[in-house]
Amino acid sequence: MSSVDRPGVTQLRVARSEWTKLCSLRSTRWSLLAAALLTIGFPLIFASVVEAHWGRMSPSEQANRQPLDIALVGVNISQLAIGVLGVLLITAEYSTGMIRATLSAVPKRLPVLWAKIAVYAAVTFGLALLSVLVAFFGSQAILNSKHILQIGLGDPDVIRSVLGAAAFLVLIGIFAMALGAIVRNTAGGIATFALILFVIPPLLNVLPPTWNQAISTYLPDSAGRAMFALSHGANELSPAGGLAVFAGTTACLVGIAALLLVRRDS
Amino acid sequence: MIEAIGLTKQYGSKRAVDDLSFTVQPGLVTGFLGPNGSGKSTTMRLILGLDAPTAGTVTVAGRRYRDFPAPLHEVGALLEARSLHPGRTAYRHLLALAQTHGIPRSRVDELVDLVGLHDVANKRAGKFSLGMGQRLGIAVALLGDPQTLLLDEPVNGLDPEGIHWIRTLLRGLAAEGRTVFISSHLMSEMALTADHLIVIGRGHLVADMSVTDFLATASGQLVRVRAPRATELAALLSDPAVHVTSDGTGSLEVSGLSSDQIGEIAAANGIALHELTPLRASLEEAFMDFTREDVEYKPQVHA
Structure with a gap:
């Protein structure tokens, strides 16, 4: 551990610093808690509703209920919390002026971006995986009281979907961070994030169906969703394809963010 | 030693710093004086590499700031604009910056005591008064025990006791052979603290001389x-x-x-x-005399 005694900036030290920064804000802790509660809470509510109404459902309705969809329904909502926090972790540096202190300590700048992404990705992965697993077992336990819709982690594609959902949230977080670093403004960053994830996909429905299909399949929303969907239609990407497309898009954005971080005055 | 050569910074159509050349010597407190909007803060940002110059160069101890492997051990800076997250405690703020350089917690504790923030170290910095925020900023500047100190308006918001404290501190640091560069728009403050003056107006150099010479030259009898x-x-x-x-x-x-x-x-x-x-000629008058042509926002006087 001789590097510990040598003075100077290293990537690992910057990561440690960003970890301290992430943990030392009340707003960050609350946002992460909210993301976890949303990921867990919605499946439990959803499972309870299905369990309570099961007897009154028609056989076709019953057939439409997928246990994995129930377990992962919270991811659709918690992605908003993860995304907003991702934007904020970058833009708050600019709005508070902290960026001046940060970049004075690390004037090469890029280590800060890598460290922020790595720390946030690690935190979201751990948190998302844990909450998705809790949601899975929790919703299964609720459904088990009527002995309905039972699946196990070992069933085909289940583990893949659970990991895919956690990976999806990680990529959402990185995607949002890159947007924040490009826009450098909290309102603008969150608006751009919401525009890409929630506004553009339904708007594309006005296009001719073939066009819509050609474009929206590759947007972060549907590409990301393919990562944790259990069944895949003929026009949808495979889980690996979805991961590749969403990860590729995110990597491009991170590249642009890195370039701008080095080039721009701050 | 800080050395600026032909330093120029253009923001859109506005030239904030214009062909500025000066040298800040070690062992002295050098005052950086100019009216509001004259380019002092921009120059500070250029020294720290936060902004890139449009033309010219500025180096500290012969190197560009960006090239230092351990910048906090070379240059300590306090910028005029608040540079911290208001939701973070003073201690965590210092710790996070210390960690980028592997500076131990013991040094953070030492500084918290030195700047007199011991009782409020675990309070969120957003709740700090201007003076306390200033002390925290000075703690950040001293974190790496640097040879060069760059302080933008350091006495801003400090009470008389605080002003005396920082004056003594800065003179002590200069006496140890460090380079101390402090900006101010208050001539009277500079006269008490600085040995040497660099005066700018509208982004260009107006005077570069000792405080004594400045007073003798400025404003005819x-x-x-x-x-x-x-x-x-x-x-x-x-x-x-x-x-x-x-x-x-x-x-x-x-x-x-x-x-x-x-x-x-x-x-x-x-x-x-x-x-x-x-x-x-009073100090203020001497200063105003020097920079009269260079004041950017002149009040319109109607007779």
Whole structure:
């Protein structure tokens, strides 16, 4: 551990610093808690509703209920919390002026971006995986009281979907961070994030169906969703394809963010 | 040592710093003086590499700031604009910055005590008064025990006790052979703290000299004269090199002539004088004199 005694900036030290920064804000802790509660809470509510109404459902309705969809329904909502926090972790540096202190300590700048992404990705992965697993077992336990819709982690594609959902949230977080670093403004960053994830996909429905299909399949929303969907239609990407497309898009954005971080005055 | 050569920064159509060249020597407190908007903060940002110069270079100890492997050990900076997250405690703020360089917690504790923030170290920095925020900023600057200190308006918001504290601290640091560069728009503060002055106005260099020389050079002598026949005297003193202002009640302020010369002229013409006082240019006046042409936002005076 001789590097510990040598003075100077290293990537690992910057990561440690960003970890301290992430943990030392009340707003960050609350946002992460909210993301976890949303990921867990919605499946439990959803499972309870299905369990309570099961007897009154028609056989076709019953057939439409997928246990994995129930377990992962919270991811659709918690992605908003993860995304907003991702934007904020970058833009708050600019709005508070902290960026001046940060970049004075690390004037090469890029280590800060890598460290922020790595720390946030690690935190979201751990948190998302844990909450998705809790949601899975929790919703299964609720459904088990009527002995309905039972699946196990070992069933085909289940583990893949659970990991895919956690990976999806990680990529959402990185995607949002890159947007924040490009826009450098909290309102603008969150608006751009919401525009890409929630506004553009339904708007594309006005296009001719073939066009819509050609474009929206590759947007972060549907590409990301393919990562944790259990069944895949003929026009949808495979889980690996979805991961590749969403990860590729995110990597491009991170590249642009890195370039701008080095080039721009701050 | 800080060395700027032809430093220029253009923001859109506005030239904030214009072909600025100066050297800040170690072992002295160098004051960086200029009216608001004259380019002091921009120069500080250029030194720290936060902004890239449009032209020219600025180095600290011969290197660009960006090239330092351990910048906090080389340069400690306090910027005028608040540079912290208000939701983070003072201690965590210092710790996060220390960690980028592997600076131990013991050094953070030491600094919290040194700047007198011991009781509030675990309070969120957003709740701090201006003076406490300033002390925290100074702690950040001293974190890496740097050879060069760069402080933008360090006495801002400090109470008299705080001002005395920082003055003593800075003089001590300079006496240890460090380079201390502090900006201010207050000449009186600089006169008490600085040994050397670099004066800028509208982004370019106005003066680069010792405080003593600055005061001697600035603003020609001014003499106040009171005489019942002031108007007559003013006419006698009239000369292209002489400037006389009258308040209309028998009192004149004359520049361009010594009190001796004015007395002789008055005696030769049989004019009685009720007062003849050489006025030493005050520090503020000297400063304003130097930068009069360079003040960006001049109040419009209507007679």
